[in-house]
Amino acid sequence: MPKALPLFVSACALSVPTFAQDRAALxxxxxxxxxxxxxxxxxxxxxxxxxxxxxxxxxxxxxxxxxxxxxxxQPAGEEGSWVQSVPILGITSQVTIPLRAAGENGEASFSAPDDYTAVAGSPATTAAWQGAELVFVGYGIFAPEQNWDDFGEADLRGKVLLVMNNDPADDPDRFAGKTRLYYGRWSYKYEEAARRGAVGAIVIHTNESAGYPYQVVQTSHGRENFWLPFVDGAPTLPVRSWCSEDAAKKLCALGGKDLDTLRRVAERGNQPPVPLGVKLDLAIENTVRELRSANIAGVLPGSDPQLAxxxxxxxxxxxxxxxxxxxxxxxxxxxxxxxxxxxxxxxxxxxxxxxxxxxxxxxxxxxxxxxxxxxxxxxxxxxxxxxxxxxxxxxxxxxxxxxxxxxxxxxxxxxxxxxxxxxxxxxxxxxxxxxxxxxxxxxxxxxxxxxxxxxxxxxxxxxxxxxxxxxxxxxxxxxxxxxxxxxxxxxxxxxxxxxxxxxxxxxxxxxxxxxxxxxxxxADQAPRWTPGDEFEKARLPSGQGGR
Ligand SMILES: [Zn+2]
The missing domain is CATH 3.40.630.10 (Zn peptidases)
Incomplete structure (x- = not known):
């Protein structure tokens, strides 16, 4: 049997009690x-x-x-067991109609995964863009607490969003400067696009904004991607896509727009979405498989009747x-x-x-x-x-x-x-x-x-x-x-x-x-968020994504 370990911490009034003498025993x-x-x-x-x-x-x-x-x-899973069962969907998408775009400057076809990737963001067996309008939405961020809104009053239902990766980095007082917040993750971009009723979102890859080369995003294309079962009625995005920077430039140019100019303007913040005058066609077919895994949990019950x-x-x-x-x-x-x-x-x-x-x-x-x-x-x-x-x-x-x-x-x-x-x-x-x-x-x-x-x-x-x-x-x-x-x-x-x-x-x-x-x-007090932290109000819904 291990020897009893005296801990004086519960009597300690400091907010961070210390172990001083007991550290070696601990x-x-x-x-x-x-x-x-x-x-x-x-x-x-x-x-x-x-x-x-x-x-x-x-x-x-x-x-x-x-x-x-x-x-x-003690077991801390479901119904007195150690286990919390976790149902998982495996979805494999296949492009059946490759991406085609048409605007005032002509038409172009794109090939996957060199120019773009396309995977399902919903469990439907098919998803398609049929002449869907392409709209540039800057960083695709809606952050009222940062006084930043890339969407304004625009109705984006049925549209495809072309969106910049990462979050604005220039202003140290906004979006934590160079630190990437959740707003800068690609999963956020797709979730926000889904909330706005879009039929797809294309994230523009750059090495700088992603932190890794385009080859890394290509690996999700054609592969089985895993999801938790979708909640009925929760917004989903039929197609999640990335494109190379060159492909993004080409898409903009088809509508007579210049990507660099669009990005420069978007950096100012609070700019309305820009319809690019480009229509897109694409279709994917999805194979869905159900599998099962589990979380395992055990608990050491607390000794304080109030805090346990x-x-x-x-x-x-x-x-x-x-x-x-x-x-x-x-x-x-x-x-x-x-x-x-x-x-x-x-x-x-x-x-x-x-x-x-x-x-x-x-x-x-x-x-x-x-x-x-x-x-x-x-x-x-x-x-x-x-x-x-x-x-x-x-x-x-x-x-x-x-x-x-x-x-x-x-x-x-x-x-x-x-x-x-x-x-x-x-x-x-x-x-x-x-x-x-x-x-x-x-x-x-x-x-x-x-x-x-x-x-x-x-x-x-x-x-x-x-x-x-x-x-x-x-x-x-x-x-x-x-x-x-x-x-x-x-x-x-x-x-x-x-x-x-x-x-x-x-x-x-x-x-x-x-x-x-x-x-x-x-400790007497439970931990707390730093005032003003992005999670202080836990306002992010627990949606899909975030890898
Ligand atoms: Zn790991």
Whole structure:
């Protein structure tokens, strides 16, 4: 039996209670071998890369639930089980009539996926543009709180919107300057187009506004894309499209318009949509398949009768890409870092937390979500229909990939400054002789690209921990190895455990995270958003998309 661990925090009046004397005892609960063992199992070949709806998916679910039970947690899924079943639709679209455009300057045909991509945004078996009018809508943003409206009074029903990616970056006081807000994500553009009754939206790709080359958007074309079941009556967009910048210029020119001029004017904000004088034809056929996965949840009940109903949730996605295109003779995408490591980390935290005496005041929920790689679907499903009342979710910490390169002084904190978890985690990091760094690529919008986003979206203060870069030992070597993971192994069959893996950094980060969890669970006040943050009012509807 673990020895009782005295925690004085509940008596502490400070808003961020500290662990001072108890830190060593708390840290001892996070065990490196436990972590390594979980990662080894979850990334083994026999789980076949944990692809959504596969046998590997089911086996991973069984393992996670079994381990939570073995820690002595309570089930927190549906009807007293560990499981929240998640129905998923797989939709594969095929272009049956390629894109054709006609305007005062003539006609042109475009070919997919070189010039454009087209996939379904609804479960209908077909979708078509028949002489649909093309309208340029700038950034396609409606943000009254930023005094920005690209739509005005225009009636866009039945039209196709041509829209710029990202959000305005020039003014540091608007749209958080260079930081990409949700308004800058392509999924937002499609959701807004659907709300306006459009029949399609074409996002103009540029390397700068996307942060990745056109080849990346081409991969969604012709492939099976995954969705949660569509809610009856919710707005859908029949066709989601991207086009290359050249194709966008050509489309505008057919109507006698110049894309550069249109974009320059749109940057001023509050410009009305511009009908381009171009009509479009396109048709796609969609094959729809139903599959099933699940989220797995366990809870350590809080010890304070008043606060126990409130839950601090720690999440990690357990799905990965399954079996796919072989590289060499290996076709199993093990996802050892992404995200067997995060799941192993959360299981390690669950075991550590279950040994705390007394238990934290608020409840701690350990939630493993599915289908992150397919568009954050498991966490979206949970956020739409949480297994405890929505208002009882008070914070979310997300783990997606642990540090397997070695100890660092820093820890990257995605969502830095957005809510009070930043101050709490910073204080704890400094007491540990470490420090938090803000998102190193704010223009990429990482805050909207893992599961914590779906908690933010329903108003739950959320944060995402990422491995640091300031290595204590042999910094050059380790930084090179870390960069090579992103460049060579990320989303490849070679994301596997290797003999050189070093768990010290992961253990340090988990210890810090455990202290953040317990401190959040014991604090007098629940976390809150920074006043004026885009999620403070949680006004974003929990729609589709957001990968
Ligand atoms: Zn991941």
């Amino acid at each position: 840290d001892a609960l996070v065990d490196k071998d436990v972590l390594a063992a979980h990662i080894r199992f979850l990334s083994c070949d026999e789980l076949e890369g944990r692809g959504v709806g596969t046998r590997g998916d089911l086996l991973a679910q069984r393992y996670l639930a079994t381990q939570l039970q073995a820690c002595g947690l 109903a409130e839950h601090v949730v720690v999440t990690a996605h357990f799905d990965h890409l399954g079996i796919g295109k072989p590289r060499g003779d290996d076709a199993i995408y093990n996802g050892a870092v992404d995200n067997a490591s995060g799941c192993g980390g959360v299981l390690t935290l669950a075991r550590a937390a279950s040994q705390l005496t007394p238990r934290p005041r608020r409840s701690l929920m350990f939630l493993f979500v599915t289908a992150e790689e397919s568009g954050l679907l498991g966490s979206q499903f949970f956020a739409n229909q949480p297994t405890v009342p929505r208002e009882q979710l008070v914070a979310n910490f997300n783990v997606d990939g642990l540090n397997i390169w070695g100890s660092t002084r820093d820890l990257e904190f995605i969502g830095y400054g957005k809510n009070s978890l930043t101050g709490l985690a910073s204080t704890i990091a400094e007491q540990r002789g470490r420090h938090l760094t803000p998102d190193s690529n704010p223009d990429l919008g990482l805050f909207y690209r893992s599961d914590h986003f779906n908690f933010a979206r329903i108003g739950v203060p959320a944060a995402y921990f990422k491995a640091g870069k300031d290595f204590l030992d042999r910094p050059e070597d380790r930084r090179r190895m870390k960069n090579s993971y992103t460049a060579v192994h990320y989303h490849q069959p070679t994301d596997e455990i290797a003999p050189w893996w070093n768990y010290d950094g992961a253990v340090d980060d988990l210890r810090l995270l455990l202290e953040c969890l317990v401190t959040t669970a014991n």
